[in-house]
Amino acid sequence: xxxxxxxxxxxxxxxxxxxxxxxxxxxxxxxxxxxxxxxxxxxxxxxxxxxxxxxxxxxxxxxxxxxxxxxxxxxxxxxxxxxxxxxxxxxxxxxxxxxxxxxxxxxxxxxxxxxxxxxxxxxxxxxxxxxxxxxxxxxxxxxxxxxxxxxxxxxxxxxxxxxxxxxxxxxxxxxxxxxxxxxxxxxxxxxxxxxxxxxxxxxxxxxxxxxxxxxxxxxxxxxxxxxxxxxxxxxxxxxxxxxxxxxxxxxxxxxxxxxxxxxxxxxxxxxxxxxxxxxxxxxxxxxxxxxxxxxxxxxxxxxxxxxxxxxxxxxxxxxxxxxxxxxxxxxxxxxxx
Numbered sequence: 662x663x664x665x666x667x668x669x670x671x672x673x674x675x676x677x678x679x680x681x682x683x684x685x686x687x688x689x690x691x692x693x694x695x696x697x698x699x700x701x702x703x704x705x706x707x708x709x710x711x712x713x714x715x716x717x718x719x720x721x722x723x724x725x726x727x728x729x730x731x732x733x734x735x736x737x738x739x740x741x742x743x744x745x746x747x748x749x750x751x752x753x754x755x756x757x758x759x760x761x762x763x764x765x766x767x768x769x770x771x772x773x774x775x776x777x778x779x780x781x782x783x784x785x786x787x788x789x790x791x792x793x794x795x796x797x798x799x800x801x802x803x804x805x806x807x808x809x810x811x812x813x814x815x816x817x818x819x820x821x822x823x824x825x826x827x828x829x830x831x832x833x834x835x836x837x838x839x840x841x842x843x844x845x846x847x848x849x850x851x852x853x854x855x856x857x858x859x860x861x862x863x864x865x866x867x868x869x870x871x872x873x874x875x876x877x878x879x880x881x882x883x884x885x886x887x888x889x890x891x892x893x894x895x896x897x898x899x900x901x902x903x904x905x906x907x908x909x910x911x912x913x914x915x916x917x918x919x920x921x922x923x924x925x926x927x928x929x930x931x932x933x934x935x936x937x938x939x940x941x942x943x944x945x946x947x948x949x950x951x952x953x954x955x956x957x958x959x960x961x962x963x964x965x966x967x968x969x970x971x972x973x974x975x976x977x978x979x980x981x982x983x984x985x986x987x988x989x990x991x992x993x994x995x996x997x998x
Contacts, residue, residue, distance in 0.1 A: 693931040694896040696833050698777045698807045699881050703745035703753040705993035708979035709966020710939035711953030713923040715902030716876035721759035724773040724813045727863035727878035728825030731759050731769050732815040741995040748986040752778045768816035777807035786839040803836030821867040832856035859883040859895050872906040899928040919943045933957050960984030973997050
């Protein structure tokens with residue numbers, strides 16, 4: 662790739678980012694997908710950066726953003742655990758693992774698990790008893806849950822270009838519903854559960870223009886699924902991202918410090934387009950301070966966080982003010998070797 666092509670690619674990518682931002686005001690899309698837990702960011706580093714991870718390497722956590730970001734890193738294996746205290750007392754949990762056999766000669770293999778605990782919900786049904794003044798019967802509690810299990814693969818095809826993909830099995834269980842039948846006061850019970858296969862894939866490209874890189878990802882591509890008579894698709898998401906170490910551009914050739922700037926432009930199926938800006942400052946590969954901003958969101962916008970790393974162990978924390986929902990906090994523990 663020559664330098665002219667690198668400049669052209671970077672310029673076109675930037676133009677596309679701001680074009681998407683302009684479209685965001687005119688394209689209103691709501692309630693067009695299901696299984697929304699797949700859209701929630703639970704990794705703490707990503708949460709602190711607003712999710713602007715498409716062009717960044719992030720070991721096994723890349724499986725939740727752009728599988729191609731798993732291709733580099735030089736670690737034999739990486740394992741991470743994340744806990745996200747989401748709104749309405751909902752808890753999201755992530756586990757990811759990547760293995761790099763034979764120094765990545767055969768690529769990098771990854772495994773991911775995403776679970777959601779919605780807590781206990783009171784269950785009721787319309788009563789057939791004319792003496793029931795409440796009009797409904799108590800049925801105890803429901804415990805809805807969601808699960809996604811994925812297997813991913815990534816490979817650097819050259820020193821500049823990497824590809825990655827993931828196939829995942831997704832399931833959501835909303836419990837059992839009870840409704841009156843048509844005859845003799847009988848009731849009909851229905852198990853509200855759906856499952857399907859979904860696919861993620863992406864690329865990353867280093868332009869050769871200092872540290873400038875960009876990435877592209879498509880997440881949650883699947884067939885339509887159906888609850889009762891309503892069919893819908895998963896939250897399909899197209900993302901384009903750019904990133905660079907600002908220290909390179911400022912002429913500060915200091916390996917002890919980095920200042921990563923990242924920008925992602927997203928095109929969701931069920932939401933207006935967004936642009937995400939993020940910064941990550943690293944000192945001696947020990948301390949990281951992060952911040953981000955997500956445009957075109959009703960409740961959350963700015964994001965904050967930090968990380969500590971030593972001896973292959975990394976701890977990350979993210980805090981997001983969330984308007985009327987108070988705040989969202991995320992914690993991730995990672996071990997790499």
